[in-house]
Amino acid sequence: MDWRKCLPRVYDAFFTSFGRxxxxxxxxxxxxxxxxxxxxxxxxxxxxxxxVVAPIAEMALDHPNTTFALYIAPTRALVxxxxxxxxxxxxxxxxxxxxxxxxxxxIRGRQVPAIILTTPESLEVMxxxxxDEVRDRxxxxxxxxxxxxxxxxxxxxxxxLYCLLERxxxxxxxxxxxxxxxxxxxxxxxxxxxxxxxxxPLEVVRVPGARRLEIFLDQILxxxxxxxxxxxxxxxxxxxxxHQKVLLFANTRVQxxxxxxxxxxxxxxxxxxxxxxxxxxxxxxxxxxxxxEQKTAVCIATSTLxxxxxxxxxxxxxxWGAPNTVTSxxxxxxxxxxxxxxxxxxxxxxxxHPSGADADPDSHLLTFVALTSCxxxxxxxxxxxxxxxSVLAQQxxxxxxxxxxxxxxxxxxxxxxxxAFASAPTLTAILDELTNGRVLERSARxxxxxxxxxxxxxxxxxxxxxxxxxxxxxxxxxxxDGRAIPIADIPREYSYRLRPGDIVLVAGQPRLVLDIxxxxxxxxxxxxxxxxxxxxxxxxxxxxxxxxxEIASVISMPEGxxxxxxIGYSEQxxxxxxxxxxxxxxxLASRQLVAREPRGSWVVYTFAGTVANLLLAHWLKEQxxxxxxxxxxxxxxxxxxxxxxxxxxxxxxxERLMRPKWRVFLKNLPVPPLFRYLPDTLQRxxxxxxxxxETSAHLLRELAQAAADA
Numbered sequence: 001m002d003w004r005k006c007l008p009r010v011y012d013a014f015f016t017s018f019g020r021x022x023x024x025x026x027x028x029x030x031x032x033x034x035x036x037x038x039x040x041x042x043x044x045x046x047x048x049x050x051x052v053v054a055p056i057a058e059m060a061l062d063h064p065n066t067t068f069a070l071y072i073a074p075t076r077a078l079v080x081x082x083x084x085x086x087x088x089x090x091x092x093x094x095x096x097x098x099x100x101x102x103x104x105x106x107i108r109g110r111q112v113p114a115i116i117l118t119t120p121e122s123l124e125v126m127x128x129x130x131x132d133e134v135r136d137r138x139x140x141x142x143x144x145x146x147x148x149x150x151x152x153x154x155x156x157x158x159x160x161l162y163c164l165l166e167r168x169x170x171x172x173x174x175x176x177x178x179x180x181x182x183x184x185x186x187x188x189x190x191x192x193x194x195x196x197x198x199x200x201p202l203e204v205v206r207v208p209g210a211r212r213l214e215i216f217l218d219q220i221l222x223x224x225x226x227x228x229x230x231x232x233x234x235x236x237x238x239x240x241x242x243h244q245k246v247l248l249f250a251n252t253r254v255q256x257x258x259x260x261x262x263x264x265x266x267x268x269x270x271x272x273x274x275x276x277x278x279x280x281x282x283x284x285x286x287x288x289x290x291x292x293e294q295k296t297a298v299c300i301a302t303s304t305l306x307x308x309x310x311x312x313x314x315x316x317x318x319x320w321g322a323p324n325t326v327t328s329x330x331x332x333x334x335x336x337x338x339x340x341x342x343x344x345x346x347x348x349x350x351x352x353h354p355s356g357a358d359a360d361p362d363s364h365l366l367t368f369v370a371l372t373s374c375x376x377x378x379x380x381x382x383x384x385x386x387x388x389x390s391v392l393a394q395q396x397x398x399x400x401x402x403x404x405x406x407x408x409x410x411x412x413x414x415x416x417x418x419x420a421f422a423s424a425p426t427l428t429a430i431l432d433e434l435t436n437g438r439v440l441e442r443s444a445r446x447x448x449x450x451x452x453x454x455x456x457x458x459x460x461x462x463x464x465x466x467x468x469x470x471x472x473x474x475x476x477x478x479x480x481d482g483r484a485i486p487i488a489d490i491p492r493e494y495s496y497r498l499r500p501g502d503i504v505l506v507a508g509q510p511r512l513v514l515d516i517x518x519x520x521x522x523x524x525x526x527x528x529x530x531x532x533x534x535x536x537x538x539x540x541x542x543x544x545x546x547x548x549x550e551i552a553s554v555i556s557m558p559e560g561x562x563x564x565x566x567i568g569y570s571e572q573x574x575x576x577x578x579x580x581x582x583x584x585x586x587x588l589a590s591r592q593l594v595a596r597e598p599r600g601s602w603v604v605y606t607f608a609g610t611v612a613n614l615l616l617a618h619w620l621k622e623q624x625x626x627x628x629x630x631x632x633x634x635x636x637x638x639x640x641x642x643x644x645x646x647x648x649x650x651x652x653x654x655e656r657l658m659r660p661k662w663r664v665f666l667k668n669l670p671v672p673p674l675f676r677y678l679p680d681t682l683q684r685x686x687x688x689x690x691x692x693x694e695t696s697a698h699l700l701r702e703l704a705q706a707a708a709d710a
Contacts, residue, residue, distance in 0.1 A: 001026075006033060007058050013092040014054040018047075024207040025051040032056065037178045037202040039149070039192045041185050043209035044334030048181045052145055053086060053115070056179075057093050059143075060114040067137040069115045070144045070168075072123065072161065074151040074307065075277075076101045077284065079117045081309045082147075090114065100126060103281060107134055120152075120161045121466035127167055128402040128465075138168060143177035146195065148307055150182045150327055153191050154383035156467035156672040159391045159419065166197050166415040175199050183334055184327040186380030194385070198416040212342045213333065213375065217368055218570040219349045219361045228352050232259065233266035236298065236318070239346050240270060243315035244296040247305060249332050250320040251540070253278065254533050256300050258354035259320060260508025261531070263298070274508040275301040278473070278536075280486040283507065300508070306331035318346040321359070322367035324543045324610075326380045329371040349573070354533055362576055363631060367543070369577065370550035372565050373557075381544035386689035387421040389682040390467070390675040393430045397455070397464040397674075400440070405448045406431070426682065433679045467672040469538075476506050476521045484522065487511075494535045495521050505531040539668045542610035543632035545699060551633050552607040555584045591706040594641060601628055604635045604643065606703055612696040614668075615654060619646065619700070622657060646704035654693045662687045 003021055004011045006029060015021060021029070024042035031038050032055035042048050053071070060068035073079045079101050087097045098106045098113030101122045107113060116137065118126070126134055144165060152158035169176050176199055185191050192202035220235055222228040239246055250256045253276050264272040271294055273287045284304075291299045292312035299311065306328060317336035323329050333343045349364035374380070392411070399414055400406035408427035412418055431449045434440045439458065440449040451459075458464055474495035477484040488507045495516065498504065502513040503526060510531035511523035554562065569577065584605065587593060593605045606613055613630040620627050623645050626638035635641070658665075662684045669690055675683060 001030075003029070006030070007054055009061050010054050010057045010089075010093045013089045014050050014057075022047040022051075024048050024205075025054075027205050027207055028052060029055050031203060031205070032177075032179060033058065035177055037196065037200050039180045039182075039185070039188060039195070039202045039204045040207070041182055041188060041205065042207035043211065044183045044331065046183075046207060046209075048183075049082070049085070049147070052179045052181065053090075056115070056143055056145070057090060057095055060095055061093065063140075063142070065112050066140040067113055067116060068140070068142055070123065070138075070141055071115055071117045071147065072120060072144065073117065073147045074119065074157070075304070076103055076119060076281075077304065077309055078147065078307050079119060080104070080285075082117055085310065086115075086117075107137065112137065120157055120164060121468075123164050123168075124160070124398055124465045127164065127171065128398045129459075135171075139172055141168065141172055141176070142174065143179065144168070146178070146180045148182060149180040149191060149195065150184050150186075151307070153185075153194060154385050156388045156391050158194075159385075159388045160394065160467050162194065162197060162419070163391070163395050163415050165195075166417060169198065170414055170416060178202060184330045184380060186327070186382050208378075211337075211340075213345065213372070213566040214342055215333075215345045215347055215368070215372055215567045216570075217347045217349070217365065217567050217573045219351070219365060219572045219576065221351045221361065221572065225352055225354075225356050228350060229262035229266065232320075232348070232350070233263055235346075235348060236263060237267060239316060239318060240267075240296070240298070243344070245291070245294075245313055245315045246298045246318055247311070247314045247316075247335055248298055248300045248318040248320060249305070249323070250300060250302060251323060252538075253302060253536055254354050255320060256302055257505045257508045257534065259300050261505060261510065263300075264508065267298075271297045272508075273297060273299040275299055275305055277302065277304050278489045279507055280475070280488055283487060303328060303331075305335065316344045316346060318348065319368075320348050321350060322347070322364045322371060324541045324547070326371055326374045326547060328541075330375055330380075333375070360631070362580065363633075365573055365576055366551045366554060366580065366633075367547065369554045369565065369567065370547055372567055373554055374547065374550050376565060379546065379550075381546040384689070384692040384695070386692075387419075387686055388467075388672065389421070389426065389430065389678050389686050390672040392419075392422055392427060393434065393674040393677060394464050394467055394672065396427065396430060397434070397439070397458075400449065400451060400455070401459055401464075405450050406440070407448050429679050429682065433682075434677060437677050439677065463673060467674075469670040469672060474519060474521055476511070476523055478511070478523050478525060484520070487523075490521070490534050491537055493537070503528060503531045505533055539670060542668075545607075545609035545612060545695065548607045548609045548633045552588060552605075555581050556588050590710060592710045593703065593706055594643065594710075597636075602637045602640055604637070604641055604703070605633065606635055606699075607633045608696075608699040608703065609633075611691055612699045614665075615658070615691065615693075615696050616646075616700055616703075618657060618661060619649060619654075643704055643707040646700045647708075649697050649700045649704065651693045651697045654697050655688060658688060658691070658693070659684065665691065 024046040028040050028051040056069050083099050090097045095114035098116045100118045152161050180195050188204045192204050196202050220231045222231050260274040275287050288311050291297050314336040333345045337343050347368045349361040350359050351361050353359045408424045435442050438454050441452050442449050472492040473489035474492045476487045498513050510526045510528045512526040515522040595603050610632045613635050617627045617630050623642045625641050628636040
């Protein structure tokens with residue numbers, strides 16, 4: 001195909017420097033030009049962005065002085081990065097690109113952008129509250145691009161985005177061309193159906209990855225936390241002998257802080273940088289700049305750098321501890337070696353958490369092997385889509401902000417294809433509860449709800465524009481150049497416990513607390529070997545059944561199949577994997593999944609995932625068993641567990657069990673801000689739907705059958 005003829009006005013700006021189009025671009029461009037809706041699944045670095053933006057730009061030139069498309073990304077940082085990548089190319093085509101998010105707004109008066117880069121939360125503000133000159137831009141929109149689609153599907157933000165696209169369609173009075181992009185989607189057909197909304201179906205286009213994997217797996221062991229830091233520095237130093245630019249992922253902010261502190265003390269000749277979401281924007285942007293410009297550097301990050309932010313070439317990816325999902329694993333390994341056909345990954349299984357608690361390096365080892373096996377087979381975890389009643393509450397308040405009043409049928413008018421659980425009685429119950437909370441007031445005569453003073457106060461604070469789990473934060477600042485320089489945000493609840501003179505680890509460095517106010521904690525950098533870890537409340541993502549079951553597959557698979565996985569093991573890691581396989585292979589073959597441990601306790605090898613094992617623990621306690629602990633593939637009891645009772649474990653039985661206990665799960669679930677303003681019945685229903693009782697009941701009944709067969 002002659003691509004210059006397909007894209008006569010934009011080809012040079014987008015593709016001349018590449019020589020030829022990539023497979024993702026060859027597959028997607030003709031479909032986009034024909035106005036088709038699309039879910040494009042292609043590896044990281046395969047040119048997905050250009051595959052849709054270039055044809056959108058070609059079509060936008062036929063609609064001058066209008067905003068032709070929205071480009072929606074999950075984070076502000078990714079929006080800013082996309083602006084850097086796209087603005088010059090679009091300008092070369094005579095098109096303007098604008099940005100709208102909480103930190104930057106470049107939509108100005110008569111300067112009409114052809115494309116607006118934004119986030120779901122800022123789109124909410126534009127639809128609900130912005131003046132006519134901004135909302136007039138939205139009325140012109142004909143196409144919407146949703147980047148990193150996997151970040152939205154199955155989440156509260158994803159449901160909000162679904163509603164926003166339906167409201168945008170209603171506002172434009174025309175169908176929307178919907179273009180979704182991702183490198184990792186477990187159930188493409190379900191994702192495509194969800195983002196279709198009330199428009200034409202999305203065509204799923206899969207572009208397989210051709211990159212090879214080379215994974216080097218090691219256990220980082222020591223007798224103490226200081227010894228672990230020494231071992232970590234030795235491990236990273238050996239990586240740096242082979243590679244200049246290393247991106248090191250850790251699973252929590254506390255791990256990132258600890259690694260930055262300890263490695264920075266021990267490796268002095270290489271910049272050790274830090275990047276995660278609660279670091280201040282200027283701090284993160286400086287880290288990104290330094291990492292791009294340095295010849296040799298290490299950047300320690302959480303999932304913030306799983307997305308496509310440009311930090312320059314990365315020679316190798318390292319992971320401190322196994323991520324909990326295949327999706328996260330694939331996103332991380334896709335960040336490295338983009339200029340070659342091989343992804344090089346160094347996987348570390350640490351002996352301790354930064355607190356000094358046991359980190360179970362064997363479980364990390366088995367999880368890494370399971371993740372690699374899933375990646376090789378292109379098998380991703382599936383996601384449920386819970387009944388997020390709290391998102392319905394958020395949408396009702398946003399619509400009330402736009403219209404001045406709200407009624408249950410107003411939501412149905414704005415959202416053409418309603419979520420199945422958004423019934424009129426449910427919406428009325430939510431509005432009544434918001435009335436009880438003095439957020440709205442009801443006019444019984446007209447069946448309308450109107451804003452109160454509390455509503456307007458919330459609106460000023462921006463409390464109902466989004467569905468990111470709520471956590472009030474305090475900014476940590478240090479003095480510099482005669483002014484307070486913001487470093488990071490920490491949980492406000494934690495900041496209340498601090499006192500002047502405390503030494504805390506913030507942004508990878510010990511800081512001496514000088515002064516504490518409601519909004520700020522003022523600190524001084526301090527060189528010390530002792531510092532308190534900041535306490536964050538974000539719950540870890542549960543390990544899904546797909547990953548836990550693959551651990552069983554890894555243990556059971558023939559030696560030849562295991563050897564074909566692209567993993568190189570340290571001698572310690574190889575030995576521990578061999579010992580686990582020798583121990584558990586006979587049990588899995590005979591389905592004897594309950595064992596007495598040397599210390600006297602009993603262990604059940606469930607391989608069912610975090611959520612199912614948590615439910616199993618509650619079930620066994622209800623039967624009188626003394627449950628000691630559980631992880632994603634085991635449950636420990638003080639006595640022989642009564643697994644035969646699981647034959648009665650239906651979804652209804654689990655729901656009856658959990659109805660009085662549902663609140664215990666709140667500390668493990670990232671609920672949206674308006675969750676606490678729901679009626680108790682809807683709070684409970686939302687939590688139980690997040691637990692996916694049907695899948696868990698099926699897994700636990702299988703466990704009962706295995707126990708009966710043993």
